[in-house]
Structures are given as C-alpha cells and as structure tokens.
Amino acid sequence: MGRSPCCEKAHTNKGAWTKEEDQRLIDYIRIHGEGCWRSLPKQAGLLRCGKSCRLRWINYLRPDLKRGNFTEEEDELIIKLHSLLGNKWSLIAGRLPGRTDNEIKNYWNTHIKRKLLTRGLDPQTHRPLNEAPATATATAAATSRLDFRNGSPPFLSVEKINSLMDQTNFKNNTNSTNNKKILLFKPKKEEEYNNNNNLEEANCTSSGTTTEEDQQPQKPEIMYKCGDLNLDLSIGLEPFQSEPTRASSGNSAESKLTQRTPNNHDMFAQAAAVCLCCQVGFQSSEACRSCQCTNGFYRFHRPLNS
DNA sequence: AAGCGCGTCAACCGCTGTTTA
DNA sequence: GTAAACAGCGGTTGACGCGCT
Numbered sequence: 010m011g012r013s014p015c016c017e018k019a020h021t022n023k024g025a026w027t028k029e030e031d032q033r034l035i036d037y038i039r040i041h042g043e044g045c046w047r048s049l050p051k052q053a054g055l056l057r058c059g060k061s062c063r064l065r066w067i068n069y070l071r072p073d074l075k076r077g078n079f080t081e082e083e084d085e086l087i088i089k090l091h092s093l094l095g096n097k098w099s100l101i102a103g104r105l106p107g108r109t110d111n112e113i114k115n116y117w118n119t120h121i122k123r124k125l126l127t128r129g130l131d132p133q134t135h136r137p138l139n140e141a142p143a144t145a146t147a148t149a150a151a152t153s154r155l156d157f158r159n160g161s162p163p164f165l166s167v168e169k170i171n172s173l174m175d176q177t178n179f180k181n182n183t184n185s186t187n188n189k190k191i192l193l194f195k196p197k198k199e200e201e202y203n204n205n206n207n208l209e210e211a212n213c214t215s216s217g218t219t220t221e222e223d224q225q226p227q228k229p230e231i232m233y234k235c236g237d238l239n240l241d242l243s244i245g246l247e248p249f250q251s252e253p254t255r256a257s258s259g260n261s262a263e264s265k266l267t268q269r270t271p272n273n274h275d276m277f278a279q280a281a282a283v284c285l286c287c288q289v290g291f292q293s294s295e296a297c298r299s300c301q302c303t304n305g306f307y308r309f310h311r312p313l314n315s
Numbered sequence: 316a317a318g319c320g321c322g323t324c325a326a327c328c329g330c331t332g333t334t335t336a
Numbered sequence: 337g338t339a340a341a342c343a344g345c346g347g348t349t350g351a352c353g354c355g356c357t
Binding site: 114 | 344346351
Binding site for chain 2: 023024025026060061064065068069111112115116118119120
C-alpha cells in the first residue's frame with residue numbers, strides 16, 4: 010500500500026546551492042511551473058530532494074521576492090501581526106507581499122526582538138517587561154493575542170477587541186448561548202450595502218471612525234469570513250476546549266475552518282473574519298492589496314507562488 | 316595580522332495534516 | 337480503511353562576514 014518513495018535520498022546533495030543548481034531550478038520552473046516537487050529534481054537534473062528544491066525556490070529564487078531592506082511600515086506590521094498570530098510566520102508572510110516566512114522569522118529573531126526589548130516589551134507576549142511574571146503569564150494567555158499554543162483555538166481579549174474595534178468599523182455582539190462575543194463588521198456607508206459586489210472595498214477602504222448615523226439598524230449585518238486565515242475572532246470567557254492538534258502546524262489555521270464540529274458550527278458560521286491589514290491599521294498599505302473577496306467571503310491571498 | 320565574539324541568514328530537521336495508492 | 341509519501345510549517349543549526357581587541 011501507499012506510494013512509492015519520492016527520491017533516492019542517498020544520492021542527494023546537501024548544503025549551499027551552487028549557481029549552476031540555482032540556474033537549473035530556475036530554468037525548469039520557468040518552463041514547467043511550480044509544483045510536483047517530488048519529480049522536479051530528477052527532471053531538472055538536480056541531485057537534491059524535492060523538499061530542498063521547494064525551499065530554495067520559495068525562499069531565495071522566486072522572482073517576486075524583495076529580499077532585505079524592511080521598511081518601517083513592514084516592521085510595525087510584522088509586530089502587530091505577531092501580536093495577533095504569534096509565531097505563525099507563514100500567515101504573517103502572507104500579509105507581506107514579497108516576503109517569505111523564513112525571511113520574516115530570521116528578521117524577527119535578529120532585529121525585531123531587540124527592537125521590542127529596547128521598547129521595554131516582551132517579544133513573545135508584547136506586554137511590558139516589568140509586568141509581574143505571574144500576572145503576565147495569566148494575562149498573556151487570556152488577553153494578549155490569538156493563542157495557538159497547546160492546540161487551543163485562538164481567542165482575543167476584550168481589550169484587544171475593543172482596540173481593534175476602535176481602529177476599524179467593528180460592532181460587537183454577545184451571543185449569550187455560546188457565552189462568546191462575536192464581532193460583526195458593518196460597512197460605514199449605506200451605498201456599501203447596495204454594492205455587494207464590492208464588499209472588499211467596503212472593508213478595505215473604510216476609515217476607522219463611525220458616526221451615529223452610520224449605525225443604521227434597518228440594514229442587515231454583513232458577515233465577513235476570512236477564507237484561509239482562521240480569524241475566528243470569538244473570545245472565550247474561559248478558554249476553549251483544547252483540540253488535540255499540534256499547535257505549531259502551519260496549515261491547522263486553515264484546516265480548522267473545515268474541522269468545526271456541529272456543536273460550535275453556528276458560532277463559527279457567525280464569527281466574523283476581517284482583513285487583518287485593515288484591522289491593524291494598514292488599510293492603505295501595500296499589504297492590504299493582498300485582500301480579495303471571493304463569493305462574498307473575505308479572503309487573504311498569499312503572495313504569488315508561495 | 317590574528318584571534319575572538321557576535322550577528323545574519325540559508326539550509327536543514329523534525330513534526331503534523333493531507334493526499335494517494 | 338490503512339499505510340506511506342507528500343507538502344508545508346516552525347525551530348534550530350552552522351557557515352560566513354564583520355567589527356573589535
């Protein structure tokens with residue numbers, strides 16, 4: 010049963026790539042495109058395993074990579090995304106066009122960590138360093154960020170949600186049956202209700218302020234979902250039941266979208282997802298351009314070919 | 316000039332969820 | 337239904353370059 014072995018691991022090169030190997034990989038992908046990493050090395054004449062080829066292409070050879078020279082805006086976006094997502098480098102990279110998860114991870118460890126420390130902030134919790142450890146531990150788990158650790162689904166603090174609502178056009182509801190707070194996005198302008206084909210614009214271009222007249226109750230709430238990022242922004246007044254899944258699995262955030270149980274289905278279906286770029290105040294940034302609306306659902310797109 | 320320490324980053328490793336035979 | 341490989345992720349390692357002594 011099962012598949013046949015992917016490659017002859019005994020006869021593969023390791024370590025730094027040579028220019029010739031790079032060129033072979035580039036030439037091959039230019040002609041045949043990405044994917045099928047298993048058969049790629051053999052067909053491209055490379056003595057590398059497919060995994061190594063994929064990594065080399067994604068992290069180094071892809072033509073759309075920026076490489077180096079992080080801007081101040083990117084710095085701040087990374088910090089904010091990290092405060093929400095934790096060490097989900099691939100998700101963070103998905104919001105930064107031209108950046109790879111590996112590059113961001115390295116940049117975080119070499120630059121941003123230090124930057125936060127000089128600001129007196131804990132790089133992991135994003136809370137002040139002088140905060141009492143016990144308090145910090147308790148509040149970090151309960152209030153600081155989307156917590157994927159220990160397999161728990163993410164949850165946000167009331168203060169985080171209030172903060173996000175201040176920055177965006179959110180309105181909160183309390184679902185008493187589920188004992189969970191649900192965020193509902195409401196576009197500012199009435200015409201945005203009449204323009205359902207442009208929901209993404211309604212979100213991405215909305216300003217951070219909401220006036221009384223904007224709160225028009227006769228209009229239905231428009232639910233936004235985030236396709237490939239689990240921004241199930243509900244908060245548990247007590248933590249969710251932990252799922253026995255591996256916390257660090259990169260695709261778990263996505264797969265959980267389809268792994269919801271009937272018990273929490275309603276809550277999940279109602280949970281609003283948002284454009285993170287807008288959420289963290291980068292509506293006008295380049296990062297926001299990766300947002301895309303599909304079938305009425307709000308989606309984030311990873312950079313090309315990632 | 317040599318030795319050392321430190322920072323950077325490409326690449327590897329090991330793990331998990333998904334896919335496929 | 338099961339087992340094995342694939343794909344992709346986060347964590348870690350080690351080579352390299354640079355600055356300081």
